[in-house]
Amino acid sequence: MQTRRIGRTDLSVTEYSFGTAPLGGMYRACPRETAMETLGFAWDAGLRFFDTAPWYGFGLAERRVGDFLRDKPRGSYVLSTKVGRLQRPVADDKVPSYGFVDPLPFDTDYDYSYDGIMRSVDFSYARLGLNHIDILFVHDIGVYTHGAERNRVYLRQLFDGGLKALEQLKSSGAISAYGLGVNEVPVCLDVMREADLDCILLAGRYTLLDRTATAELLPLCEKKKTSLVVGGVFNSGILATGPVEGSHFDYMPADREVLDKVGALERIAQSQGLPLAAPSIQFPLQNPVVASVLLGTAKPSSLTRNMELTERRLQPADFEPYDAYTLVAPEMGTEAVRV
Numbered sequence: 258m259q260t261r262r263i264g265r266t267d268l269s270v271t272e273y274s275f276g277t278a279p280l281g282g283m284y285r286a287c288p289r290e291t292a293m294e295t296l297g298f299a300w301d302a303g304l305r306f307f308d309t310a311p312w313y314g315f316g317l318a319e320r321r322v323g324d325f326l327r328d329k330p331r332g333s334y335v336l337s338t339k340v341g342r343l344q345r346p347v348a349d350d351k352v353p354s355y356g357f358v359d360p361l362p363f364d365t366d367y368d369y370s371y372d373g374i375m376r377s378v379d380f381s382y383a384r385l386g387l388n389h390i391d392i393l394f395v396h397d398i399g400v401y402t403h404g405a406e407r408n409r410v411y412l413r414q415l416f417d418g419g420l421k422a423l424e425q426l427k428s429s430g431a432i433s434a435y436g437l438g439v440n441e442v443p444v445c446l447d448v449m450r451e452a453d454l455d456c457i458l459l460a461g462r463y464t465l466l467d468r469t470a471t472a473e474l475l476p477l478c479e480k481k482k483t484s485l486v487v488g489g490v491f492n493s494g495i496l497a498t499g500p501v502e503g504s505h506f507d508y509m510p511a512d513r514e515v516l517d518k519v520g521a522l523e524r525i526a527q528s529q530g531l532p533l534a535a536p537s538i539q540f541p542l543q544n545p546v547v548a549s550v551l552l553g554t555a556k557p558s559s560l561t562r563n564m565e566l567t568e569r570r571l572q573p574a575d576f577e578p579y580d581a582y583t584l585v586a587p588e589m590g591t592e593a594v595r596v
Contacts, residue, residue: 258272263392264454268391272550273564274335277322280292289321297557307322310438314359315362339396392435394435405591442459442586457474464540466518466584467585468585496534497533500516518583529575536571536576
């Protein structure tokens with residue numbers, strides 16, 4: 258599989274990468290055997306960039322990824338995890354769900370400070386059972402997750418010490434790159450005014466449908482040599498299923514505008530002899546700022562199906578008809594969007 262470079266670093270990642278939120282039981286239980294089988298399919302498909310986080314199953318995904326990678330030669334893969342949340346043990350009857358089924362017995366505290374980030378890295382080493390992490394993403398900072406008032410507190414933590422922690426980790430060689438892992442564009446612009454990020458894992462905001470990143474973020478990334486890793490290419494599923502009853506966009510039921518636009522996109526794909534998922538999965542890589550497209554699943558069959566969508570390599574001209582049916586996310590308010 259082809260690789261692309263992360264920012265100005267010496268680190269390169271495969272164009273398609275594996276996201277592990279489903280291995281932590283996101284929305285449905287994922288038995289260990291299924292998780293390990295899916296990781297094996299990802300490896301056999303040529304994916305060598307694995308992304309995880311303490312948030313996913315409250316440490317469960319990190320444990321599984323570490324177990325899988327432990328016997329792989331160091332240097333044969335790239336591993337990213339995230340900082341910003343610390344896991345705290347709780348009684349079995351106090352474990353929150355937050356959308357995860359059968360997570361580990363912990364709850365989460367947000368901490369984007371110097372100490373919080375350093376503690377998070379140490380905890381991740383322990384859960385992974387590995388002695389090296391390539392990339393750290395600051396996870397879910399921004400109004401989208403926290404609301405405006407609370408996010409001001411977290412941004413101050415990051416600016417007053419968190420960024421220093423990340424830079425120290427990179428300077429020491431403990432990590433090779435750092436950036437943000439978020440679902441919104443505004444916080445990316447805010448942080449990039451304060452720091453030269455190597456990369457941003459951006460979910461759902463640079464897709465065949467949602468082009469929110471196009472106006473400001475992509476030009477700024479190009480100027481500052483910041484790479485994008487694009488997640489959420491199916492926008493919570495609707496670009497995989499099409500505008501069917503019950504389809505979701507941005508974690509919520511799709512409204513009429515979205516359904517109509519996706520219907521138009523699907524008709525274009527059909528005229529090209531393609532399922533809508535094929536241009537959806539390949540679209541972000543048309544821009545050289547994008548280093549990798551992140552694919553997350555807990556089913557070997559789903560991963561196999563997704564990789565088959567990449568076999569017929571589409572050309573830039575193939576994407577032009579879709580441009581008339583795109584949208585951008587509405588202006589951020591003061592309340593958290595994803596609770």
